[in-house]
Amino acid sequence: MVTGKVLRFDEVRGYGFVAPDVGGEDVFIHVNDLTFDKRLVAPGVVVEFDLEDSDRGPKASHVQILRQSAPTGEQPAEEELxxxxxxxxxxxxxxxxxxxxxxxxxxxxxxxxxxxxxxxxxxxxxxxx
The missing domain is CATH 1.10.286 (GTP Cyclohydrolase I; Chain A, domain 1)
Incomplete structure (x- = not known):
């Protein structure tokens, strides 16, 4: 399993991208691969996923939330400003x-x-x- 932060996710179109913590190319995520409600996906949310290669590049499957982004008004940890x-x-x-x-x-x-x-x-x- 790989971890990373959601960069963006279009709830209407049902897809987005994650920046993997290990570096490298951004990883495509699709709503069908989420193990949770798509309304919980937002930039900054930390997810864990299986990494697969597709003909269009890296793709996430079995996506799970590890940590949600800080709610508005809440100050994140100093190293994560x-x-x-x-x-x-x-x-x-x-x-x-x-x-x-x-x-x-x-x-x-x-x-x-x-x-x-x-x-x-x-x-x-x-x-x-």
């Missing part, structure tokens, strides 16, 4: 969030917003410069 992302990871995350939340944005608008958010993130130490 936040992950510092690489600039590439930050750009990918921001781009995906913008495409999902505002699909009518143009490429130019996405680049402008992403550039400003990157400046803010670097200034606050959220991104490795």
């Amino acid at each position: 936040f992950d510092v992302l690489s600039a590439k990871e930050f750009h990918e995350t921001v781009t995906e969030a913008l495409l999902t939340s505002a699909p009518t944005m143009t490429a130019e608008q996405i680049l402008q917003v992403r550039q400003k958010l990157t400046q803010i993130a670097v200034r606050h130490g959220w991104v490795d410069a």
Whole structure:
């Protein structure tokens, strides 16, 4: 069994991705492989799963919750305040969030917003410069 943190999960589409603790490629998770209610899946939730290879990359099966993310307002343990992302990871995350939340944005608008958010993130130490 492998452990990892949920990066994102689309409850409507029924799939998402987990960052395995051992490193490597993000692992695909599908609602049919969850051993619990899909409404409990959220970014930051720690899960345990069997790792399988598929023709599209790594896939999780028999997914179980080990630890839920801290409820809103509750301060996580000091060593878990936040992950510092690489600039590439930050750009990918921001781009995906913008495409999902505002699909009518143009490429130019996405680049402008992403550039400003990157400046803010670097200034606050959220991104490795």
